Amino acid sequence: xxxxxxxxxxxxxxxxxxxxxxxxxxxxxxxxxxxxxxxxxxxxxxxxxxxxxxxxxxxxxxxxxxxxxxxxxxxxxxxxxxxxxxxxxxxxxxxxxxxxxxxxxxxxxxxxxxxxxxxxxxxxxxxxxxxxxxxxxxxxxxxxxxxxxxxxxxxxxxxxxxxxxxxxxxxxxxxxxxxxxxxxxxxxxxxxxxxxxxxxxxxxxxxxxxxxxxxxxxxxxxxxxxxxxxxxxxxxxxxxxxxxxxxxxxxxxxxxxxxxxxxxxxxxxxxxxxxxxxxxxxxxxxxxxxxxxxxxxxxxxxxxxxxxxxxxxxxxxxxxxxxxxxxxxxxxxxxxxxxxxxxxxxx
Numbered sequence: 051x052x053x054x055x056x057x058x059x060x061x062x063x064x065x066x067x068x069x070x071x072x073x074x075x076x077x078x079x080x081x082x083x084x085x086x087x088x089x090x091x092x093x094x095x096x097x098x099x100x101x102x103x104x105x106x107x108x109x110x111x112x113x114x115x116x117x118x119x120x121x122x123x124x125x126x127x128x129x130x131x132x133x134x135x136x137x138x139x140x141x142x143x144x145x146x147x148x149x150x151x152x153x154x155x156x157x158x159x160x161x162x163x164x165x166x167x168x169x170x171x172x173x174x175x176x177x178x179x180x181x182x183x184x185x186x187x188x189x190x191x192x193x194x195x196x197x198x199x200x201x202x203x204x205x206x207x208x209x210x211x212x213x214x215x216x217x218x219x220x221x222x223x224x225x226x227x228x229x230x231x232x233x234x235x236x237x238x239x240x241x242x243x244x245x246x247x248x249x250x251x252x253x254x255x256x257x258x259x260x261x262x263x264x265x266x267x268x269x270x271x272x273x274x275x276x277x278x279x280x281x282x283x284x285x286x287x288x289x290x291x292x293x294x295x296x297x298x299x300x301x302x303x304x305x306x307x308x309x310x311x312x313x314x315x316x317x318x319x320x321x322x323x324x325x326x327x328x329x330x331x332x333x334x335x336x337x338x339x340x341x342x343x344x345x346x347x348x349x350x351x352x353x354x355x356x357x358x359x360x361x362x363x364x365x366x367x368x369x370x371x372x373x374x375x376x377x378x379x380x381x382x383x384x385x386x387x388x389x390x391x392x393x394x395x396x397x
Contacts, residue, residue, distance in 0.1 A: 081105065089122075095114060099118070104163075112185060112189050115162060123154060123155050131145060135178060137179025138178075139179075140176055141175070198223040199224050201224075206221075209267065210270070222264065222271075229267060229268045229309070234304075234306075237250060237302030251300070252302075257326055260326070262339055265341055266341065269286060269341065276315035279345040280346050282346045285345075293338060296333065296334040298331055300328060300333060304328050304329075306333070307327040322339045323337060323338065
């Protein structure tokens with residue numbers, strides 16, 4: 051595992067250049083020799099398609115090249131799935147590719163097509179259709195299509211304030227106005243031991259909790275124009291949920307397909323609509339999920355630039371706009387930023 055991490059880290063930190071570290075092309079003969087060696091373990095027809103693309107610039111061969119390179123990196127059981135798939139096939143979830151194998155595929159595609167691929171753009175490629183359309187655009191010198199930003203469980207766990215055993219998101223994709231997520235009921239969730247005895251049923255309240263977590267994730271990673279700044283995860287709290295209905299019992303093995311859509315966001319409240327599908331059956335929905343949130347504090351530069359006032363050693367020290375300071379928790383009303391003044395109904 052350490053070797054894999056170091057390998058990927060070194061690749062991500064390699065200076066980006068206009069062209070990848072591919073073969074040095076000098077003639078058609080050298081192209082043929084290099085491609086033949088590079089693609090020797092790929093299915094029949096991959097080498098011929100690659101040669102046609104490199105010599106004749108035949109963009110219609112790109113899909114065959116990509117499919118051949120992917121097939122070359124698969125195990126026998128994976129090839130069975132791959133042979134009967136469509137563009138909706140998920141490279142990680144359905145095909146079972148790991149990050150290192152995906153990286154090897156991309157590196158071979160780079161060499162074969164003689165293109166440079168940005169690592170940051172790869173993270174949002176989840177389906178076979180995503181990969182084909184992206185690589186086709188790169189090979190043609192076009193701008194790659196824009197995809198919803200996608201996150202896997204490792205990334206989700208690093209972003210969310212929730213932790214196991216109370217995190218109910220396996221994957222999330224997000225765009226400007228909505229987010230989609232999934233969660234597979236594993237059967238080992240701690241609450242299923244008592245809900246119910248010898249008859250595990252996923253609680254409806256946890257379904258709504260899962261929808262709420264998708265809303266939280268949107269606030270943290272969404273790019274809605276209504277979000278004026280970066281949201282502090284420690285300030286997000288559930289306030290209310292209206293119009294809730296649950297229509298289906300969910301048991302271990304079921305996959306919750308969740309969708310939340312922004313209704314309105316106006317600091318400090320965000321409202322969403324949410325629904326859950328299981329096997330295309332409408333399982334649960336909420337007409338309104340409301341969350342309270344706040345942004346990370348931003349202090350005026352005038353406060354930060356006052357000389358001689360340093361936060362440190364665990365002691366509270368704040369300097370107000372007039373240059374006055376207070377410490378050790380003894381802040382006067384004039385010393386507290388207006389944003390943090392508590393409401394006084396008598397004032």
